[in-house]
Amino acid sequence: MAPSTRCRLTAGVLGITAEPAGALADLHVGSWRGHSLDEIAVTQPAEVSSWLADPTATPQRGESVAALYARVGGWLEWPDRLRTCRPRCACQVPDMGLYGLRLLQDFRS
Known part of the structure; x- marks a missing residue:
């Protein structure tokens, strides 16, 4: 789980016992x-446009x-992740918060 x-x-x-995984932490959105x-789009429209258009922009x-x-993908691809998973394992997703939800919404459009 995200920490x-x-x-x-x-x-x-x-009622789930889950171990925090730093790789699943929220997107670090800096300033x-x-x-x-x-x-942010009101005060920094060019920066938001750049960030939404270019996945490498910061x-x-x-x-x-x-x-x-890359961080979350590395966690998901860990070689022993599935082999060591017990039958009660659940899919774990990163804690992307509101930014992640907005990104998913923008990318679906």
Whole structure:
């Protein structure tokens, strides 16, 4: 599970014992942390456009989407991940928060 409080609390409510994995941490959004993508788009429209169009862009001085995919992909591809998984394993996803939801929405459009 992602090492965030919300993931830990959700696992607890569901009665799941899960081990935090740093590779599944939230996207590091640098100077944009604490603001919605819509708020940032008003003050930094060119930077947001660049970030949405180029997965390697880091105008916020944080982590690029490409780096996030590589980090999570590396965790998912770990050679023993499936072999050591017990029958009760569940799919684990990164904690992308609102930025991730917005990205998924933008990429589906």
